[in-house]
Amino acid sequence: MVLENPENDDPGLLVQEIVRRIVRDTSKMAVSFTPELDVRPDLLGNFVGGQSYWSPQGVPVTSASGDPLYPLMQIRCTDPNIPGYPTQGLLQFLIGTDIMYGCDLSADYDSEVDNDNRCVRYIPEAPSVLDNSEIVRLPHIGTDSDPDxxxxxxxxxxxxxxxxxxxxxxVSHECDEFEPAYESVIAEFDPAVISAAESALGDLEQEVMDQLNVVSPGSWFQMGGHPVFTQSDIREDYDDELVLLKMDSYDDVLMWGDSGCANFLIRREDLARLDFSHVLYAWDCL
Known part of the structure; x- marks a missing residue:
């Protein structure tokens, strides 16, 4: 297949067409979550952060040392939902309060089952109303809190x-899927057209990456879709891993180190079994 209207020598139009085809070939369904900063969290809904969260019998989730894990985010899975993911109940993400926020950079999917300093908890059936005895209140960790x-x-x-x-x-250019997707699309065009664009632009691939960033939805918090990285893709086999949650840094809400991002990744077979004990949690920054 060659470029439509090959007589058109506008490299900008070529970049747009390459991006359109990459979007066509790589788009995955996802749920994007936008913070509503003026709306108080509903402990049975979708929320991020907060001083309290709900737990049966009002018992906080703790590490083996007895330290409470801190509520990071909660997803209500009923609506909207995407194929392959839970369609009811709640997903809760809790993290440790050490300097790495409960992350073990040496962990893999199998060893994560032993990491008690973070927790992904699935609650298949959520009540319609919470009793006060079920609400756990944790101290807000801010500038005046324990420095540890x-x-x-x-x-x-x-x-x-x-x-x-x-x-x-x-897909974004931070993911390993980008390069094969780019090369596959480039192969659809006349090599002479690609060569002329390279000469005119200097770096065609960089132009494509920049334009892809412009047209992407730019979700800050997301379930499904593709992960996001600031340094390099941490996955070994991206064909069999799904994004349970990705969280980018967001002004006035949270900051992963120096404008970093976090990913909670799960193997497809584990998600199908609703087994969240092996979720790979990692974050990196600039």
Whole structure:
């Protein structure tokens, strides 16, 4: 297949067409969550952060040492939902309060089952109303708290609701899938057209990456779709791993180190079994 209208020598139009085809070939369904900073968290809904969360019998989730894990985010799986992911109940993400926020950079999927300093908890059936005895209140970790307690949340942030929306998420250039997708699309064009564009632009691939960033939905918090990395792709086999949650740094809400991002990745077979004990949790920054 060659470029439509090959007589057109506008390299900008070529970049747009390459990006369109990469989006076509790589987009995955996802749920994007937008913070509603002025809306208080609903402990039975979608929310990020906060001083309290709900737990049966009001018992906080703790590490083996007895330290409470801190509520990072909760997803209500009922609506909207995407194929292959839970369609009911709640997913809760809790992290440790050490300097790495409960992350073990040496962990893999199998060893994560032994990491008690983070937790992904699935609650298949959520009640319609909470009793006060089920609400766990943890101290807000901010500038005046114990200096040995750490979270990625900004000190003046006390949690907010999240507005979900279905999106189509194309691959980003930070993912290993980008390069084969780019090469596959480039092969669809006349080599002379590609060569002329390279001469005119200097770096065609960089132009494509820049334009792909422009057209991508730019979700800050997301379930499904593609992960996001600031340094390099940490996955070994991206064909069999799904994004349970990705969280980018977001001004006035949370900051992963120096403008970093976090990913919670799960193997397809584990998600099908609703087994969240092997979720790979990692974050990196600039």
């Amino acid at each position: 307690l750490h979270t990625p949340f900004c000190s003046n942030f006390h949690g907010c609701a999240l507005r979900p929306e279905l999106i189509e998420d194309p």
